[in-house]
Amino acid sequence: MIYIADYVVTQNATRDCIYNGAVAVEGNRIADVGFADEVISRRCDDKRLNLGQAVIMPGLINGHTHVAMSALRGYSDDKTLMDWLQKDIFPAEARLTFEIIKISSLFSCTELIRTGCTSFYDMYMMADAVAEAADESGLRAVLGESVSMYFPGLAGKDEETLFERVREYSAKWKDKSRINGAVCPHSVYTTDARLLERCRELADETGFLFSMHMSETKGETQNCLKENGARPLDYCRSLGILSSDTTLYHMVDVNDDDLGIVKECGCAIVHNPASNMKLASGVAPISRMLDFEIPVAIGTDGPASNNSQNMVREMYLASLLQKVDKLDPLQAPAHSILDMATAGGSAALHNKNIGSLEKGKLADFIALDLTSPNMQPVHSIISNIVYSATGLENRLTVVDGQILYKDGEFLTLDYAGLSKQIHAIRDWVYK
Amino acid sequence: MIYIADYVVTQNATRDCIYNGAVAVEGNRIADVGFADEVISRRCDDKRLNLGQAVIMPGLINGHTHVAMSALRGYSDDKTLMDWLQKDIFPAEARLTFEIIKISSLFSCTELIRTGCTSFYDMYMMADAVAEAADESGLRAVLGESVSMYFPGLAGKDEETLFERVREYSAKWKDKSRINGAVCPHSVYTTDARLLERCRELADETGFLFSMHMSETKGETQNCLKENGARPLDYCRSLGILSSDTTLYHMVDVNDDDLGIVKECGCAIVHNPASNMKLASGVAPISRMLDFEIPVAIGTDGPASNNSQNMVREMYLASLLQKVDKLDPLQAPAHSILDMATAGGSAALHNKNIGSLEKGKLADFIALDLTSPNMQPVHSIISNIVYSATGLENRLTVVDGQILYKDGEFLTLDYAGLSKQIHAIRDWVYK
Numbered sequence: 001m002i003y004i005a006d007y008v009v010t011q012n013a014t015r016d017c018i019y020n021g022a023v024a025v026e027g028n029r030i031a032d033v034g035f036a037d038e039v040i041s042r043r044c045d046d047k048r049l050n051l052g053q054a055v056i057m058p059g060l061i062n063g064h065t066h067v068a069m070s071a072l073r074g075y076s077d078d079k080t081l082m083d084w085l086q087k088d089i090f091p092a093e094a095r096l097t098f099e100i101i102k103i104s105s106l107f108s109c110t111e112l113i114r115t116g117c118t119s120f121y122d123m124y125m126m127a128d129a130v131a132e133a134a135d136e137s138g139l140r141a142v143l144g145e146s147v148s149m150y151f152p153g154l155a156g157k158d159e160e161t162l163f164e165r166v167r168e169y170s171a172k173w174k175d176k177s178r179i180n181g182a183v184c185p186h187s188v189y190t191t192d193a194r195l196l197e198r199c200r201e202l203a204d205e206t207g208f209l210f211s212m213h214m215s216e217t218k219g220e221t222q223n224c225l226k227e228n229g230a231r232p233l234d235y236c237r238s239l240g241i242l243s244s245d246t247t248l249y250h251m252v253d254v255n256d257d258d259l260g261i262v263k264e265c266g267c268a269i270v271h272n273p274a275s276n277m278k279l280a281s282g283v284a285p286i287s288r289m290l291d292f293e294i295p296v297a298i299g300t301d302g303p304a305s306n307n308s309q310n311m312v313r314e315m316y317l318a319s320l321l322q323k324v325d326k327l328d329p330l331q332a333p334a335h336s337i338l339d340m341a342t343a344g345g346s347a348a349l350h351n352k353n354i355g356s357l358e359k360g361k362l363a364d365f366i367a368l369d370l371t372s373p374n375m376q377p378v379h380s381i382i383s384n385i386v387y388s389a390t391g392l393e394n395r396l397t398v399v400d401g402q403i404l405y406k407d408g409e410f411l412t413l414d415y416a417g418l419s420k421q422i423h424a425i426r427d428w429v430y431k
Numbered sequence: 432m433i434y435i436a437d438y439v440v441t442q443n444a445t446r447d448c449i450y451n452g453a454v455a456v457e458g459n460r461i462a463d464v465g466f467a468d469e470v471i472s473r474r475c476d477d478k479r480l481n482l483g484q485a486v487i488m489p490g491l492i493n494g495h496t497h498v499a500m501s502a503l504r505g506y507s508d509d510k511t512l513m514d515w516l517q518k519d520i521f522p523a524e525a526r527l528t529f530e531i532i533k534i535s536s537l538f539s540c541t542e543l544i545r546t547g548c549t550s551f552y553d554m555y556m557m558a559d560a561v562a563e564a565a566d567e568s569g570l571r572a573v574l575g576e577s578v579s580m581y582f583p584g585l586a587g588k589d590e591e592t593l594f595e596r597v598r599e600y601s602a603k604w605k606d607k608s609r610i611n612g613a614v615c616p617h618s619v620y621t622t623d624a625r626l627l628e629r630c631r632e633l634a635d636e637t638g639f640l641f642s643m644h645m646s647e648t649k650g651e652t653q654n655c656l657k658e659n660g661a662r663p664l665d666y667c668r669s670l671g672i673l674s675s676d677t678t679l680y681h682m683v684d685v686n687d688d689d690l691g692i693v694k695e696c697g698c699a700i701v702h703n704p705a706s707n708m709k710l711a712s713g714v715a716p717i718s719r720m721l722d723f724e725i726p727v728a729i730g731t732d733g734p735a736s737n738n739s740q741n742m743v744r745e746m747y748l749a750s751l752l753q754k755v756d757k758l759d760p761l762q763a764p765a766h767s768i769l770d771m772a773t774a775g776g777s778a779a780l781h782n783k784n785i786g787s788l789e790k791g792k793l794a795d796f797i798a799l800d801l802t803s804p805n806m807q808p809v810h811s812i813i814s815n816i817v818y819s820a821t822g823l824e825n826r827l828t829v830v831d832g833q834i835l836y837k838d839g840e841f842l843t844l845d846y847a848g849l850s851k852q853i854h855a856i857r858d859w860v861y862k
Contacts, residue, residue: 073807074814078764111804277751278818280760307818308805313744320708320748321755329711333509372823373542374739376504376850377857383505387709387738390821392803419807426808 001025002048003396004036005367007055007381011342011356015335017381023056025363028177028401033357051367051396055381058356059118059364059399060311061345063270064249064299067108067133068101068124071425072304081217081279089304092429098129100425105133107422108309110415112139113405115310115391118364118398121247121270121299121349123184123211128169131179138404138412140364142349144182144211147199148190159195163202170206178400180351182209185241187216188224188232193239200241209245209350212236215258216250217281233261242267247348249299250275251289252282259292268295268348271340273317275301283325286318286340287332295347298340312391315341319386334386367396432456433479434827435467436798438486438812442773442787446766448812454487456794459608459832464788482798482827486812489787490549490795490830491742492776494701495680495730498539498564499532499555502856503735512648512710520735523860529560531856536564538853539740541846543570544836546741547825549795552678552701552730552780554615554642559600562610569835569843571795573780575613575642578630579621590626594633601637609831611782613640616672618647619655619663624670631672640676640781643667646689647681648712664692673698678779680730681706682720683713690723699726699779702771704748705739706732714756717749717771718763726778729771743822746772750817765817798827 001024008021010033022039024032024046032039040048076088101124112120119140122130127145134141145166170181183203185191191199203210215221215232228235233254236242244266251262251269262269271284289296298318300309315337322332346355353362370378374388397405404412432455439452441464453470455463455477463470471479507519532555543551550571553561558576565572576597601612614634616622622630634641646652646663659666664685667673675697682693682700693700702715720727729749731740746768753763777786784793801809805819828836835843 070804071808072810073805073819074810077811077814077818078761080760084760107804107807114804274751277755278760280754280758280762282758283755307814308821310805310821313747313821316744317748317751320705323711324708324714324752327711327713329511329515329709330509331711371850373501373538373545373846374504374741376538377502377853379503379505379857379860380508383508383738387508388504390739390741390744390823392821392823415804419802422808426810429810 002039002043002046003051003056003367004048005051005054005056006370008033008357009055009057009381009385010358011058011338012358021056023357023365025398025401028363030357030359030361030363032359053370054367054395055370055385056357056365056367057385058342058354059366059397060116060341061297061349061355062112062117062120062299062309062311063247063297063345063348064272064301065120065122065309066124066302067105067120067122067309068130069104069302069304070108070111071100071104071422072429073307075304075429077307081281084279095428095431096125098126100428101126101129102133103418103421103425105130106137106413107418108303109133109137109139110410110413110418111303111309113137113397113410114394115312116366116368116394116397117309117311118366119345119349119351119354121182121211123182127181128165131169131173135176135179136412138399138402140178140354140399142180142182142209144184144209146184146186147195148186149192149195150190163198166202167206170208180209181206182211184211187213187220188235189220196236196239196241203245209247210241210243211247211249214248214251215253218253221253231258233258237261237265245350250281250284252276252284254285259289259294262294263292268297270297270299270348271318272299272301273321274306274314277317277321279305283321286322287326290336295344296340297344297348310391311341312389315386334380334382337386338382363401364399366394366398368393369395433470433474433477434482434487434798435479436482436485436487437801439464439788440486440488440812440816441789442489442769443789452487454788454796456829456832459794461788461790461792461794463790484801485798485826486801486816487788487796487798488816489773489785490797490828491547491772492728492780492786493543493548493551493730493740493742494678494728494776494779495703495732496551496553496740497555497733498536498551498553498740499561500535500733500735501539501542502531502535502853503860504738506735506860508738512712515710526859526862527556529557531859532557532560533564534849534852534856536561537568537844538849539734540564540568540570541841541844541849542734542740544568544828544841545825546743546822547797547799547828548740548742549797549828549830550776550780550782550785552613552642558612559596562600562604566607566610567843569830569833571609571785571830573611573613573640575615575640577615577617578626579617580623580626581621594629597633598637601639611640612637613642615642618644618651619659619666620651627667627670627672634676640678641672641674642678642680645679645682646684649684652684662689664689668692668696676781681712681715683707683715685716690720690725693725694723699728701728701730701779702749703730703732704752705737705745708748708752710736714752717753718757721767726775727771728775728779741822742772743820746817765811765813768817769813794832795830797825797829799824800826
């Protein structure tokens, strides 16, 4: 199949943007990218889908979310992190079931697909429920099991059962190409050294990736200094749990020493501007991270703190937040933000086959409509994507060569049915 | 006509949200608001439009924009304010014509209508061209003539001609109910005391409103202190130009003394979070403004610095920016932000008949679709509007009782024709 549009943004090594471009797909891989007339002449027997006034681009990669929280969207806002967590979120989560987690995750998958995300890195309890949802949706995902000493869910109830469960489902996932796993100690403030070390062992044993919330607030740093005599990153390095398979979320309260540790250990970072703003955690120094040549991705965090999972909106926030924080409009220019949401996401998900439209890469891409008023005229297509789009311009989501969404239709999920289900389980939080 | 939907957000004095609500319209006014079954029983002969899974709410009021700049969307990004203005924007604007201003304004009107704005306060050169566009679009607007000593356009070329032109079109607008005028000295750094005083006289003579960019950056304050021996607001008060007809844009670099002057003079403020972030001007202290009981509206600023004119996105930014700036998630809660975009806008446009859905008010309202994934489930409809919507959920825009947009169709404007025209004039900036 050949997909044709007015613009193709490749995000290849030379960041080519092609006017009147095309992307050809064979199986789950990209077979050709170039000017439409040339691709067509090289593959004249292929079927064609001409999207017209649109831009085809790599699917956006959401580096950090909790998709199972869609039923809690708008349930609790305008509160301090601890009030929000302890009074509202944890009590609701204490009554979670596998079924609720799966349905809420399926519903979030519709939001990701609708707004142009093709891969995501999730962290939640019962990651196998989330994995079932991701698998059914057709999205590509890393599903991390959240581990802590205090939070509700299996981890707190019986650590051995949880670890055994992760071992069991890790064995089952070996043959799943779109689904990968991770072990995710929640944070330094919800684990102890022994549990962190056990999590690292479990990741090594299962071949899973490793990720954590890290240095999200000044309070976390201060508490870690008091409890462990070191800042969070220094403490984690001393435990030997940071490695090149590791992804760190938030990273707001970090200094150059912290970033030196991240660079030394080869970790990737995920920036979460909406969550950091709405929960008033602060501003992550993403430009400084890039100075250290650390891979930086962008993530929405969960729908209960954002309150959406829209990577297009997140890109806009990421750029504007950095500019105003540094009082420098040259910070975080549009092209560097798009790089974070594509190449940065590829690094954060530890998957080199996604994030650009190049021959041989996995066929994960989207197409934004350019006919709505906010997308016209086009002086710079990258500017319109990062600064003018809302996310709902997306009209095509392709993952692994399969069309998941096209012009209002979800092709892998029963959207009407899921809408009914999410309304039905909405009331669970009030019980 | 009775408009029915799952939710009606009234923004009346008690901020009632009605489940299964309806709004009845007679002529250009709201005739009834309440539970759908009760409104229908009171007005059983009226035609009905049932929007189903949607929320009817007051149209959003854009307190500050430059609609004529839509052709410059994405033309210049990631630059300092002075580079952006002097190297890119002013040279382009120097070649503006009445025709370009009108077409670009008409195109912006489609963006405002599409994203749920029903009234806007504009500031630009040749405000009569912008007024023709606003009038044809069906939107409600205040059109301000931008006056300065340096900028391109009529003001710099021949002040007398400009002032005579404003007098002439002010006389013609007397009978236009949706269109009002304003005299807008651009700022303290592009005018002198004599010109500011002449602008005030012109506003008083024509009965027009009065507005200015004010205290946008620290540099503006420092320069005004040097040139005039006073901070911008103190300087303007001493000239006697601030009054209860006055609206002040940006207001980033302000202290309590400044806000005391604003309160004393009875002015309204428009907050522009996207522009202040993208141009790295800083963060306006909107919570402090509310402490002073000053009316605060929200505005997008022009599409060349935002890069859209989407009041839904602007509400989200306004809330999140304040929270992260104060490191306090209780700042700028959702309901206060919606108040700014409705009641605050009513104050900034000096029009008491807009901003809420109440019997006797002007029939300006919109309806957001609640079927898209980001808008489900609904725990708090206000939360979903402010924190989860993108703006493109809007499916109905009614101004003065007239439907301007419904489910993809623009009823007052030739959208396909305007799209072609905006693409054609796009190239003017490169000539």
